[in-house]
Amino acid sequence: MSSDASHDLELLRAVAAGDEEALGRLYDRHAGWLTVRLSRRCSSPEVVDQAVQDTFLALWRGAETYRGGGDVGAFIWGIGIRRLIDALRREGPSMRWSWSTRRSKSSEVVVSAEDQVLVGVEHGRLAPALASLSPELRAALEATVLDGLTTAEAARLLGVAEGTVKSRCHRARQALRAALADAQGPTLPNEHTWGTT
Amino acid sequence: MDEMTTDVDLAVRVEGLSRRYGPVRALDDVEMGMGRGITGLLGPNGAGKTTLLSILATINQPDAGRVSVFGLDPADTAQRVEIRRRLGFLPQELGFHRHFTVAGFLDYVAILKEIVDRRRRAEEVARVLAAVGLQGMAGRRIRALSGGMRQRLGIAQALLGDPDLLLLDEPTAGLDPEQQLRFRELLSNLPGDPTIVLSTHQVDDVSAICSHVVVLLAGKVRFTGTPAELADTAAGHVWTSHQRDPHALLSWRGGDNRWRHLGERPPAGVEVTAATVDEGYLLLSHTVDNPSTTRGWRRVGRRDR
Amino acid sequence: MTTPFPDQVASADGPGGHLGGEVLAAYATNRLDEVAAWSVEAHVTTCSACRVALRAFVDRDRLARNRSVLLAAAAVGEPGPARRLLSRVGVPEHLLGLLAATPSLRRSWLLSVLGVLAVVAGESVLANHLWNRGSGSTWGVLVPFLLVGPLLVLGGVALAFLPLFDPSHQLAAAAPFPGVNLLLARAVSALLAALLPVAVAAFFVPGPGWLPAAMLLPCLAVWCVALAAVTVVGATAAAVVSAATWVLPVIVVAASHPALAVVRWHAQVAWAALAAAAAVVAFVRRDRFEMGWTR
Ligand SMILES: Nc1ncnc2c1ncn2[C@@H]1O[C@H](COP(=O)(O)OP(=O)(O)OP(=O)(O)O)[C@@H](O)[C@H]1O
Ligand SMILES: [Mg+2]
Ligand SMILES: [Zn+2]
Numbered sequence: 001m002s003s004d005a006s007h008d009l010e011l012l013r014a015v016a017a018g019d020e021e022a023l024g025r026l027y028d029r030h031a032g033w034l035t036v037r038l039s040r041r042c043s044s045p046e047v048v049d050q051a052v053q054d055t056f057l058a059l060w061r062g063a064e065t066y067r068g069g070g071d072v073g074a075f076i077w078g079i080g081i082r083r084l085i086d087a088l089r090r091e092g093p094s095m096r097w098s099w100s101t102r103r104s105k106s107s108e109v110v111v112s113a114e115d116q117v118l119v120g121v122e123h124g125r126l127a128p129a130l131a132s133l134s135p136e137l138r139a140a141l142e143a144t145v146l147d148g149l150t151t152a153e154a155a156r157l158l159g160v161a162e163g164t165v166k167s168r169c170h171r172a173r174q175a176l177r178a179a180l181a182d183a184q185g186p187t188l189p190n191e192h193t194w195g196t197t
Numbered sequence: 198m199d200e201m202t203t204d205v206d207l208a209v210r211v212e213g214l215s216r217r218y219g220p221v222r223a224l225d226d227v228e229m230g231m232g233r234g235i236t237g238l239l240g241p242n243g244a245g246k247t248t249l250l251s252i253l254a255t256i257n258q259p260d261a262g263r264v265s266v267f268g269l270d271p272a273d274t275a276q277r278v279e280i281r282r283r284l285g286f287l288p289q290e291l292g293f294h295r296h297f298t299v300a301g302f303l304d305y306v307a308i309l310k311e312i313v314d315r316r317r318r319a320e321e322v323a324r325v326l327a328a329v330g331l332q333g334m335a336g337r338r339i340r341a342l343s344g345g346m347r348q349r350l351g352i353a354q355a356l357l358g359d360p361d362l363l364l365l366d367e368p369t370a371g372l373d374p375e376q377q378l379r380f381r382e383l384l385s386n387l388p389g390d391p392t393i394v395l396s397t398h399q400v401d402d403v404s405a406i407c408s409h410v411v412v413l414l415a416g417k418v419r420f421t422g423t424p425a426e427l428a429d430t431a432a433g434h435v436w437t438s439h440q441r442d443p444h445a446l447l448s449w450r451g452g453d454n455r456w457r458h459l460g461e462r463p464p465a466g467v468e469v470t471a472a473t474v475d476e477g478y479l480l481l482s483h484t485v486d487n488p489s490t491t492r493g494w495r496r497v498g499r500r501d502r
Numbered sequence: 503m504t505t506p507f508p509d510q511v512a513s514a515d516g517p518g519g520h521l522g523g524e525v526l527a528a529y530a531t532n533r534l535d536e537v538a539a540w541s542v543e544a545h546v547t548t549c550s551a552c553r554v555a556l557r558a559f560v561d562r563d564r565l566a567r568n569r570s571v572l573l574a575a576a577a578v579g580e581p582g583p584a585r586r587l588l589s590r591v592g593v594p595e596h597l598l599g600l601l602a603a604t605p606s607l608r609r610s611w612l613l614s615v616l617g618v619l620a621v622v623a624g625e626s627v628l629a630n631h632l633w634n635r636g637s638g639s640t641w642g643v644l645v646p647f648l649l650v651g652p653l654l655v656l657g658g659v660a661l662a663f664l665p666l667f668d669p670s671h672q673l674a675a676a677a678p679f680p681g682v683n684l685l686l687a688r689a690v691s692a693l694l695a696a697l698l699p700v701a702v703a704a705f706f707v708p709g710p711g712w713l714p715a716a717m718l719l720p721c722l723a724v725w726c727v728a729l730a731a732v733t734v735v736g737a738t739a740a741a742v743v744s745a746a747t748w749v750l751p752v753i754v755v756a757a758s759h760p761a762l763a764v765v766r767w768h769a770q771v772a773w774a775a776l777a778a779a780a781a782v783v784a785f786v787r788r789d790r791f792e793m794g795w796t797r
Binding site for chain 3: 251302308309318319
């Protein structure tokens with residue numbers, strides 16, 4: 001895995017230096033998951049494809065450079081989600097998921113106990129607390145915490161006013177705090193525990 | 198004119214078309230129609246193929262006659278632009294800005310074809326590059342391409358924007374045998390069933406993919422029909438024997454050591470065989486009074502004897 | 503579709519501590535609840551192996567198609583600093599793309615403009631230095647500079663409209679993009695690219711302080727004449743004609759008057775009138791710009 005990481009770093013460097021073959025290889029390694037992950041935030045495959053291409057073009061043109069530190073995946077995700085916001089702005093708001101119908105609230109898939117440990121779902125009481133949030137609050141939390149967006153960016157992604165994002169995040173945190181109050185579970189998630197930078 | 202525009206089957210109609218360059222009659226009272234499918238233009242050097250194609254491509258003006266492309270008249274400014282919107286054109290001698298990359302050149306042509314959106318252009322560029330098998334070359338400088346690759350790049354630019362009419366002036370010149378076959382495959386698989394007119398010196402191309410043939414000789418149309426009909430014009434004019442035949446216009450020895458002859462009239466008692474498209478074309482260019490070709494051939498024949 | 507997820511299938515990747523194939527599949531096909539999906543995303547952000555595994559859930563053809571579009575877009579080439587600046591100012595991106603094929607904006611041409619200007623300006627500085635020792639100030643030393651400035655503009659325009667300099671001009675002619683727009687985009691950029699260095703050089707040559715400003719109108723006039731002439735005669739003849747409209751007056755005036763008379767204010771009026779007249783001709787006959795259709 002660490003050799004994978006250093007491989008990614010090499011590729012990033014080669015891409016910024018104008019190596020087309022490296023661009024192709026970087027795409028092969030990262031376009032798949034990026035497409036999957038962006039598809040959960042935008043209903044239009046065309047817009048997602050645009051965002052994915054723009055992500056790699058930004059790396060190619062040297063518009064975004066990796067300064068070390070976090071994982072390459074987090075770095076690419078940070079570019080990808082912002083390109084998606086740009087693409088959504090170009091295409092108009094109709095392409096966004098409507099948040100209330102976005103996903104079934106309960107999983108259609110029963111996640112096994114082992115996998116639950118792995119994905120961290122069963123950590124304390126966080127999962128049920130999160131699940132109890134209204135979709136709007138959860139979406140605001142997802143954009144700002146999981147996706148690592150600023151309030152302004154989150155507002156653009158969700159198609160609401162910046163103030164709305166702020167108040168929803170605030171309300172979400174309050175609700176979580178209340179739900180977690182009795183249990184001595186983990187504290188509120190912040191950006192680092194969710195692995196994004 | 199009414200008659201021309203109502204004829205839906207014919208994408209291209211030409212009537213009484215003439216074009217002179219000084220004393221040279223490059224096109225002389227040309228009359229033809231081209232429908233869906235692939236039309237092959239055959240003719241020796243200087244026959245007027247390039248002149249005809251450039252007039253159809255709206256970059257050359259006839260001295261006389263009428264042209265109608267999709268019922269539109271290229272002499273009218275607005276209609277000319279409309280024709281150009283539906284046109285893909287490969288000139289015989291396409292020059293390149295040599296500092297361009299392959300993709301950069303296609304992007305430039307795509308802008309000229311009014312594909313304004315940057316992303317759509319990238320998609321088109323990728324599509325036509327894949328169509329001619331140059332997808333791995335997108336970032337290469339044009340000056341670093343081989344001649345055949347440049348020819349394929351020329352074909353690729355003609356495909357930009359899915360034209361309804363493709364005018365290709367000697368598209369297979371310089372292609373290796375595999376690429377020639379790939380080119381045929383490409384033309385057979387174009388979406389939207391465009392009208393294709395190509396000029397060529399390779400009769401093979403015509404018999405393989407063209408639904409129609411037009412033979413131009415010294416600016417005049419000497420034949421129009423299907424490749425099979427062109428072959429039929431030499432029916433009864435091809436025969437085989439065990440030795441040379443002085444009555445023949447042309448004689449050549451096949452791999453099986455038998456001589457094959459093409460001539461006006463086979464002598465009595467010889468074995469007459471079916472003619473090929475090449476032979477139909479050759480016979481046509483020899484029987485028509487065409488000094489540039491006929492004399493040359495005869496002289497060689499006489500010295501051989 | 504509901505996939506039961508029995509305990510024994512968990513974590514197909516085994517001991518590595520990675521997500522099982524079925525969890526990934528459920529995530530990729532949007533069948534996980536949001537909270538589980540959050541966890542998957544948090545893991546995937548830092549786990550290379552699970553990222554790679556997710557690729558299997560995207561349509562191969564879609565990935566391949568986007569890959570080739572990406573590589574094509576990357577190979578088109580980056581816009582240079584000048585183009586990026588112009589697009590900031592609001593020039594449409596596709597117009598800038600056309601300029602990529604304009605020889606008057608190539609570095610080699612810009613460098614030769616600068617080179618010629620440096621030689622001519624340096625020469626007049628030197629000549630002025632020598633002359634002024636003997637007699638009083640005379641602007642005769644400026645004649646070479648006066649001659650060359652507008653001719654450089656003209657050279658740039660000629661590069662823009664002579665088919666000789668556009669190897670793929672047949673494609674431009676057969677394309678729907680209006681010939682007049684293409685020519686104007688090229689000619690305007692050529693004008694600007696030459697006008698700027700000429701005006702700057704005019705600061706350095708020995709002359710009155712108003713000389714840089716006085717050069718602008720003649721340059722513009724010659725430019726307009728070139729565009730008007732190309733609608734009337736062939737491209738080469740047009741270049742010659744417009745060169746003559748500048749060179750002849752300069753020589754004639756220099757023979758009998760102080761050289762600067764050709765750019766003094768009464769001359770400026772004449773240049774302005776000429777520019778306006780030529781512009782009107784070019785505008786009225788703009789259809790004739792269409793390459794290939796004009797014979
Ligand atoms: N621009 C021109 N100026 C003068 N003569 C020309 C010009 N273009 C073509 N011709 C003449 O017109 C005739 C037809 O030329 P054209 O290029 O159409 O022939 P072609 O059939 O394409 O020949 P090839 O097989 O060699 O390409 C020739 O005699 C040629 O010399
Ligand atoms: Mg030709
Ligand atoms: Zn993992």
